[in-house]
Amino acid sequence: MKPLQNLFLSGLLLGWSVAASAQSLTLSQAETLAVQRDADIARLQQLSLASEDMAVADGQLPDPSLSLGALNLPTDTFATDQEPMTQFRVGLGQKFPAGDTLALSRRRGEQNAVAQRWMAQDRAHQVRREVRLAWLESLYWKQAQDVYQQDEGLFQQLQEVTQSLYSVGRSKQQDVLRADLELSQLNDRLINVRQKEDEARARLARWVGPEAMSRELDAALPELNAPHVGALESALLAHPAVKALDAEVDMSATNAALAQQSYKPSWGVDVGYAWRDGENMDGSARADFFSAAVSVQLPLFTGQRQDRRVSAAVRNQEASRSRRLEMLRMMDAEAQVAFSHWRQAQERGRLYVEQITPQALSQAESALSSYQSDTADFAEVMRAYLTVQKLRLEQLRIDIDGRAALARLDYFFAAESPIDSLSFKE
Template sequence: MVMLRKAGQGARPHRTGTGPSRVAAFLVAGALWSPAWAAPLTFEQALSLAEQQAPVLKARQAATEEALHSRTAAGQLPYPKLAVGVENYPVSGMDRFSWNRESMTMRRVGVMQEVPNAAKRAAQREGAQARAERERAMLDAERLAVRREAALAWLAQHYAERKLKTFAAFEHENQLLRDTLAARIAGGKAMPADALMARQEALMLAERRDELQAGFEQARAGLARWTGAPAETDAAAPVIPFDAPTLLPRLERHAELLASTPMLAMARAEVAEAQASRRGDWGWELAYGNRNRAYGDLLSFQLTFDLPVSPSTRQEPQVIAKQKQLSRLEAERDDALRRLRADLENQLTELQRLERALDRQTASALPLAAERVQLSLAGYEAGRADLASVLAARKDAAEARFRALDLEAQLMGQRAKLAYLIAE
């Protein structure tokens, strides 16, 4: 650590306050803990951070817990009612405004309870249970979506970093060639126009670097959205395992279809509740009447029953409407199942195409491009080829490497989409 001192004075430790050495130590410690000095972010770490920090998952978790708590109250009897009043209080005649002269006058207190029929309450419980299952299914689907988007964001930054490193190596090769150009021109082995061509090539390389850097910054911001802070990705390519032959048989567990089964259960519960309304509800009431002691107190009990009159204009339209809603949901689910099956088959076909294209690129295109560079460079050094052919060959070789990275990125992205498409 460098100690600051005045001229002609020795170094003395600072025992009070925050001296320059302590400030420097704090700055070094802060730098060591900053993201720039942090360990590279692995693929699994990115997915874990995204799952822990995603606000949409917190919202879904709250909705799930809400539905679970609401399930307890479903199908319960409504609140009982307390009735307090006075009956047959005289307001005219000789006994008016008297509590004791009229035998029918009494102070009354009672309890009333409405009782929906059992079928209706059972349907309400089934509906609440289905709603809780729907919220849980939507949470699982959202978790898959978060992992998929975080995986794609990590892959985008990872391959943007690899492109920058590949481009840096390409720039270094061209720089070595430009460094020898002046000597070759002086020795008559190169034309003066080659110097101008090399400068033009440098300008094009600078523009391409800006494009790659902008792509990297965009990918970095996309990954930071899910992980909470910018970070470098791990250099090793991730392993994204999935079993392609099992995807189609498990299509009903597709993220878009997870909530469809409980939604159908909710619709069936609503149909059952509407059908139960045909029978009507009932209730009971118990009351105690206090009168003059000379007449004695009274106890009353009564039952009430709904009379579902005119069902063709009241209950039946509701039943038919709920049945139509159920039919609509079933048809929409069947349509979604067909659409997702076709989409999954297309994605599997695209995955196979990308695998074949990457194999061709790495097994044939890259070796051929490298061989062309060697031949053109050998011809240039022997005076049998010009600089343009060398630059063109190197540019094509770099594009071949970029093409291989693009295909690998597309392949890994396709695997990530398929790996986080079907729930376990």
């Protein structure tokens, strides 16, 4: 009985205490790799930089215009000194947008850059969450494989017990065949679990790359403390996803202010200098001309243009606010669900560790003892040990699910930035 008991105890105590080798890939390293490799983060960073550049450009005056012309040339001779109104003119013009259009255009670009930066921060937190979930799933199948490998030794011992009892006439051949069958089925389950582990590692490689996945995973996970659910409201208001929507709301307000500028006139200034050839009747040289003009664009008919644009901008602003409110509600609900899953996993985990698994193990050992004393059949023994195996896997799944719920919950309490250490690439 001692070898069987020691085998089960060693399996139950293994859990998360597997020592990581020097070449193993830690979860922290995997998170950093995934954030560095993520194309969406790089895309959002570049969009933010592009918006900053556009903000500067949008805040500048339009380019001045230069005009060159020959005016009033006589078509009979094309002589430049024949007619007094013949002139060669050079002019400069400058347009001035209405009201605060330039300042508001620059502000809108800056707000868009802020929104893109917050979206990059949110994407980094999403990547970290997905890496943790993929890591946990890979680790579950690795631990499940360990459970089956430990049970392989146990089932081999049960096989030896049935053969020993059969050799002395104390068991039936059916028991020996049943032990052989269960061992074969265990090997089949082990092959299936290895396939599941390979699939989970392939999904993790999508984030960290195949080179990193050539290393063994470090089974030691960082201990994450469950955030206080009472602090959720303030955490969500400071969340990067909500901050990005805040910037979009600000940008829509700026668009509304920009639309209001269309009620104001825009201005233009033109200056010109005209050179004339030839002489006056008294023999003096003809004087050159200088001209200056101011143009004003008058928004007189606003019903179908300016009014519509302002109305559209205000509606877009309200839509942005509604989107932000819906995002807060959705994130709050998802966080509450994750917290509930984590709390239930904690309760179930304690129940399995303290009662269910030890009780099942005791019942299995009792069934084996009764079988060796000819007071129970072998089928009962196998059912008992298969139940223990199932409960050990369920206990492992509960532990993994609890950690996964905590990883999801941690996303909503995103405080530090996973990309603070990464510079924006010019």
